[in-house]
Amino acid sequence: MASTPFELNGKTVFVAGHGGMVGGALVRRLAQENVKLLTATRSEVELRDQAAVNRWFAAKRPQAVFLAAAKVDGILANNTLRAEFLFDNLAIATNVIQAAHANGIEKLMFFGSSCIYPKMAPQPLREDTMLTGPLEPTNEPYAIAKIAGIKMLEAYRSQYGSDFISVMPTNLYGRGDNYHPEYSHVVAALIRRFQEARVSGVRNVVVWGTGTPRREFLYVDDLADACIHLMKNYSSDELVNIGTGEEITIAEFARLVAATVGYSGEINFDTSKPDGTLRKLLDVSRLAKWRATTSLKDGIKLAYQAYLSESKQAGQ
Ligand code: GDP
Numbered sequence: 001m002a003s004t005p006f007e008l009n010g011k012t013v014f015v016a017g018h019g020g021m022v023g024g025a026l027v028r029r030l031a032q033e034n035v036k037l038l039t040a041t042r043s044e045v046e047l048r049d050q051a052a053v054n055r056w057f058a059a060k061r062p063q064a065v066f067l068a069a070a071k072v073d074g075i076l077a078n079n080t081l082r083a084e085f086l087f088d089n090l091a092i093a094t095n096v097i098q099a100a101h102a103n104g105i106e107k108l109m110f111f112g113s114s115c116i117y118p119k120m121a122p123q124p125l126r127e128d129t130m131l132t133g134p135l136e137p138t139n140e141p142y143a144i145a146k147i148a149g150i151k152m153l154e155a156y157r158s159q160y161g162s163d164f165i166s167v168m169p170t171n172l173y174g175r176g177d178n179y180h181p182e183y184s185h186v187v188a189a190l191i192r193r194f195q196e197a198r199v200s201g202v203r204n205v206v207v208w209g210t211g212t213p214r215r216e217f218l219y220v221d222d223l224a225d226a227c228i229h230l231m232k233n234y235s236s237d238e239l240v241n242i243g244t245g246e247e248i249t250i251a252e253f254a255r256l257v258a259a260t261v262g263y264s265g266e267i268n269f270d271t272s273k274p275d276g277t278l279r280k281l282l283d284v285s286r287l288a289k290w291r292a293t294t295s296l297k298d299g300i301k302l303a304y305q306a307y308l309s310e311s312k313q314a315g316q
Pocket of ligand 1: 071075076115139171182183184185186187189190206207208209213215218273274275276277279
């Protein structure tokens, strides 16, 4: 049953999706807590397979779960791999949430995303605007799967008293990002593109869309810190947004990345690529007792360093 503060100390904690950017940051942050950490590779447990998930939970018996596993990519992947985004994210959410319930997990945190809010919802986006209007079409399948997960948590709390909570991070960046040239998110995509242009002496870099959309960016290690704070101190069926409360246009952001990387050539906008939603700034007032500590300028420097070391390791 729900109670706060939740005692993480001494608990067996499962981070589902530890290989991803969010899961990796949670693992780093949980190293500062006295917990027994459980992670699982896809060959140990395929999260889209309900029987496999049930077997794994019954054998490992975690007490707390961070459900950070998801199929997450940028605007182009979301818009093209629509069936995969819907199926994978629905399957992961239903399988893990049901297994957590069946195995008496004490606390679970589910990760949504700011794209669950209606495209035309007033900004900054408040949690209670979910399901008040149509979604941004480019990421509707992903958003629908995440909304289903949030509704499951709400239902399990109401029917079974499960202490399951949902958090909605804003656009994230940092260590362990995906640098795929087309399927990445904007931060990783631009770090890579500007760096490659600088190294090869190219004087023209293309940025997708018009440059006018605004985005809020949160450094993923700050997100992990907020999550540990909420896991310990929050228990409610109301979602919680996690962001910085600050936004920047894609054009300004591109200039910041160029400056960080040391690229001084031209920046051109490819308006044949989608802009996506024009703004998605989160209202972060529900998380009043926590503040992000990494500025965007510092965070991009850290993310650039991470890109350099990760691409070196990958032998690129
Ligand atoms: P979104 O917040 O779900 O739209 O996620 P993205 O990070 O994929 O895109 C954010 C914004 O950055 C959109 O307006 C994109 O059009 C813009 N953008 C500019 N260049 C790029 C790029 O190279 N890759 C991606 N993914 N987005 C880009």
